[in-house]
Amino acid sequence: MFVSKPTLAIVYGAICGGCDVALVNLGERLAIILENYDILYWPAAVDSKRETLEKVSSIDVSIYMGTLTNSEEVELAKLVRSKSRVLIAYGTCAIYGGIPGLRALINASQTLKEISSTTTTVEEVRLSRVAELPDLLDRVKSLIDVVEPDVIAPGCPPSDSVNETLVDILVDYAKGAKLEGKVFIGDPNSLCSKCERKPPELSKISMPGIRRLHELKLVEDKCFLEQGVLCMGPVTRATCDLPCIKNNLPCIGCSGPALNVEDMGLEMVSVLSSILLVEREKELLEEGLSKELDKIVDLIGLLYRYTLPRSLLIKLKSSGGRNER
Amino acid sequence: MAKWRPTVISFLCKWCAGSAAELAGVSRLNYPANVIPVVVPCSGRVSPRLIVEALLNGADGVLVGGCHTPGDCHYMSGNFKAFKRVYLLKKLLSQFGINPRRVRVEWISATESQKLVRVVREFLSELEELGPIMGDVRE
Amino acid sequence: MSDKVFFIDPVTRVEGVSRVVIQVDERNEVKNVLYQVTELRGFEAFCKGRAVEEMPRITSAICGVCSWSHHLASGKAVDSVLGREPPEVAVKLREFANYIQIIDSHLLHLCIMALPDFVLSNAPPKLRNIVGLMKSEPEVIKVILKSRRVIKSIEEVLGGKPVHAAFVVPGGVSKKLTKDELDELTKLVKDLMDQVSFIADFFNESVVNSDEFQGLLRDESYRVKSLYIGLVSPTGELEFYDGGLRVIDSEGREVFKFKASDYAKYIAEHSSDISYSKFPYPKWLGWRGFSEEYVFRAGPLARLNVSERVGTERANEEYKYMLEVLGPKPIHNTMAYHWARVIECLYCVERMQETLTDDVSLMEGDVVDVRGEPKEEGVGVVEAPRGTLIHHYEVDEELVTTNVNIITPTAINNAAINVELTKVVAKAWKCGELTDEVVNEIEKSIRAYDPCNSCATHTLNTDSDLRVLVINSSNRALEVLSGVVHE
Numbered sequence: 001m002f003v004s005k006p007t008l009a010i011v012y013g014a015i016c017g018g019c020d021v022a023l024v025n026l027g028e029r030l031a032i033i034l035e036n037y038d039i040l041y042w043p044a045a046v047d048s049k050r051e052t053l054e055k056v057s058s059i060d061v062s063i064y065m066g067t068l069t070n071s072e073e074v075e076l077a078k079l080v081r082s083k084s085r086v087l088i089a090y091g092t093c094a095i096y097g098g099i100p101g102l103r104a105l106i107n108a109s110q111t112l113k114e115i116s117s118t119t120t121t122v123e124e125v126r127l128s129r130v131a132e133l134p135d136l137l138d139r140v141k142s143l144i145d146v147v148e149p150d151v152i153a154p155g156c157p158p159s160d161s162v163n164e165t166l167v168d169i170l171v172d173y174a175k176g177a178k179l180e181g182k183v184f185i186g187d188p189n190s191l192c193s194k195c196e197r198k199p200p201e202l203s204k205i206s207m208p209g210i211r212r213l214h215e216l217k218l219v220e221d222k223c224f225l226e227q228g229v230l231c232m233g234p235v236t237r238a239t240c241d242l243p244c245i246k247n248n249l250p251c252i253g254c255s256g257p258a259l260n261v262e263d264m265g266l267e268m269v270s271v272l273s274s275i276l277l278v279e280r281e282k283e284l285l286e287e288g289l290s291k292e293l294d295k296i297v298d299l300i301g302l303l304y305r306y307t308l309p310r311s312l313l314i315k316l317k318s319s320g321g322r323n324e325r
Numbered sequence: 326m327a328k329w330r331p332t333v334i335s336f337l338c339k340w341c342a343g344s345a346a347e348l349a350g351v352s353r354l355n356y357p358a359n360v361i362p363v364v365v366p367c368s369g370r371v372s373p374r375l376i377v378e379a380l381l382n383g384a385d386g387v388l389v390g391g392c393h394t395p396g397d398c399h400y401m402s403g404n405f406k407a408f409k410r411v412y413l414l415k416k417l418l419s420q421f422g423i424n425p426r427r428v429r430v431e432w433i434s435a436t437e438s439q440k441l442v443r444v445v446r447e448f449l450s451e452l453e454e455l456g457p458i459m460g461d462v463r464e
Numbered sequence: 465m466s467d468k469v470f471f472i473d474p475v476t477r478v479e480g481v482s483r484v485v486i487q488v489d490e491r492n493e494v495k496n497v498l499y500q501v502t503e504l505r506g507f508e509a510f511c512k513g514r515a516v517e518e519m520p521r522i523t524s525a526i527c528g529v530c531s532w533s534h535h536l537a538s539g540k541a542v543d544s545v546l547g548r549e550p551p552e553v554a555v556k557l558r559e560f561a562n563y564i565q566i567i568d569s570h571l572l573h574l575c576i577m578a579l580p581d582f583v584l585s586n587a588p589p590k591l592r593n594i595v596g597l598m599k600s601e602p603e604v605i606k607v608i609l610k611s612r613r614v615i616k617s618i619e620e621v622l623g624g625k626p627v628h629a630a631f632v633v634p635g636g637v638s639k640k641l642t643k644d645e646l647d648e649l650t651k652l653v654k655d656l657m658d659q660v661s662f663i664a665d666f667f668n669e670s671v672v673n674s675d676e677f678q679g680l681l682r683d684e685s686y687r688v689k690s691l692y693i694g695l696v697s698p699t700g701e702l703e704f705y706d707g708g709l710r711v712i713d714s715e716g717r718e719v720f721k722f723k724a725s726d727y728a729k730y731i732a733e734h735s736s737d738i739s740y741s742k743f744p745y746p747k748w749l750g751w752r753g754f755s756e757e758y759v760f761r762a763g764p765l766a767r768l769n770v771s772e773r774v775g776t777e778r779a780n781e782e783y784k785y786m787l788e789v790l791g792p793k794p795i796h797n798t799m800a801y802h803w804a805r806v807i808e809c810l811y812c813v814e815r816m817q818e819t820l821t822d823d824v825s826l827m828e829g830d831v832v833d834v835r836g837e838p839k840e841e842g843v844g845v846v847e848a849p850r851g852t853l854i855h856h857y858e859v860d861e862e863l864v865t866t867n868v869n870i871i872t873p874t875a876i877n878n879a880a881i882n883v884e885l886t887k888v889v890a891k892a893w894k895c896g897e898l899t900d901e902v903v904n905e906i907e908k909s910i911r912a913y914d915p916c917n918s919c920a921t922h923t924l925n926t927d928s929d930l931r932v933l934v935i936n937s938s939n940r941a942l943e944v945l946s947g948v949v950h951e
Contacts, residue, residue: 014481015503017528018527018528018529018628021529025626027610030609039593044477045476045576045577047590047900048476049473069503100506103510106510131471131487133502212515213517214634243624247623249624297515
């Protein structure tokens, strides 16, 4: 049992603000969290400064959101892990890198030109050196690349059902319950397992070709893959209620990989290969199939939109040893 | 110090390419030792992840050997799946700045042991040019 | 004998990650003040090489507080590239989405971030926040938290997810509304109207009429006589989705009116190492550093300054009342932004009700028009909650992006924030140390802009040459080194 209210810190990497909005959108449930915890740090809503985190000796629960893109964010992640009894990786950016993870193939020196900070004034203003902006990492990372959290809450931002479970965990913890091992919130199966558009005979799914979003009018109630539209459903974790699909747009994988999917992009390559133009393989042969596959103009943008830093291919590049920060 | 030689993992389907490897052995054809054969039931069984795991574990190149298209695959169209997988994987490797020439798919029937040896030798010499996988970082 | 540097790190009760740097000399006099946005993700860099039709769901992630704005601006840019004109129903739905986005963001800012400064101005920092509001204004907090549910539900009907919606498609929107959805929206908007009215009444009673706020509105240090920019309708009315861009000067004279797609002739961007956010500026004037008359401001106050009138009943009344109290236009006091936000919320919810009851049925007709001739580039502009938002894409023959330029309203306000901060810090630094009170005085000025720091720093300069600005103690540009600003 806690003698006084347990402390809660909400800490940021490179964020978009959506995870903060998701918390505020808890509505009345947010009030419950605020009643059960002493908010030590939450820059969007509360006035504590960075030194609060540096001075405090321990934190009961920390929620971390955002991608790690600079050296300061990496330090903050380590600081928060070392001081927190429970660390929650909240949102897909913290777990897999998220959309900012698309910078994982663009290093800092490739994109930032050298900005010389010569100060040639009479008064010797060395502003740039004194208040230098944090160094960008050459390769952006997820929180999980650097520390191990206790709870993982995926989603971009996490869905209602993930949030409900998280609020339960937080309230129980505040009341003295212990956290049993690592918790990974959400249904681990792929979206297809819950999708209403799933064709009745899975073994007969066939993609009639590759259609980009502007090349057709999307049909409601029909499996996107069967319309030729790339849908990440087969490899994505079903932690949401399929809102995009219900709104007639394909899944883009924002919850991260389903159980047993180590690398979303590689798995999806396999999925696409299994079902693309299966009735016409012998007619089209390698040449015809290649032509169709060439219509996927940006594999990374579709297949790794949320998980690039955790991809096995990034691991392969990193093990090259050079340009690693 | 010994000169560096590339390591290749080859996934060979048992019905065609794998049998060709057997035949090469039985015919005492000179088959380089730094190509490690792994027999699989069908080239279509080889997932992109498997190929990348091989590269992660130190393979400088990966060869997928299957039956000729359109009709030789014992499981009807496994070879087409293998083709598409390798094709997409190579595109992906390029986008990542990893040389796509490190992964190859070839159709080699059970009697084409000579072709297998030729392919393997060509691949190795190409890889010697490309250098070890560890040095392959995007410019 | 040396200078000292103080940090307000991070600036709190704003979106995103930023800090204030105050450099003080040995006599404890303020030498230099900077607003630094310290996070950077690099969208303009990693959005190159992307399939252009995917950009609306990628750029939505620039900001989770104004994700719909990016989604819509991006959608318009994609339509522009593809030469498509969405059908009327789709435009109505997109405008409707834009209205709920404005309300969502404005109420979030007002209630979670800004209100504590007015309603809890004497509270200690630990209570000057939503927790304090729960104690001192429980009824208001109840309405606010309920409104979150309503706003979220409206967004879910339109776009599936309330943050990072799945809504826009090239040439339209993803689907029509069903009768059930329309009924649900009607009910939700009615609830929202009650909630917005309640909050507007509360704002008028407890904030506008308070000495505190009135004092702030008359405080010279929060006054910036800048240029203003915003969309206006063809008849000069407040407009968020279409229309043209209008720029007025600090005396209220129209300087330019132009098509959104011509933005690059009028807005250029300046880069420096003091912040990861760039500094858009009036191209025809050139970059003159942090000088009032040479900077733009965008956002609610700017919009009310550039518009001739507000097209809905209650909002227009409130607008006229604000002008009575603060006018004539242009109103320069930054604190008026808060008031402008409330007026815009009223406008938007009134428009939403109108949309649901007018002739164009949201359930009938096509929601996508796929006809159009693609071209090499396209521009999409909307008024986001914080101001004018511009997405500009260039593509190759495969419709893959080769160049991406995004100008966000917080970036547009970046220079003005710095101008104002210098004044505010000069005034607040009287006691010579960074007490809680002084920090809050300073942050109030920043908060009034409702900066979206994540938006401001989406960018990484890739092939542009950078003009490097060296700033001396009086904040005037001293030396300009190398190259030309990339546009």
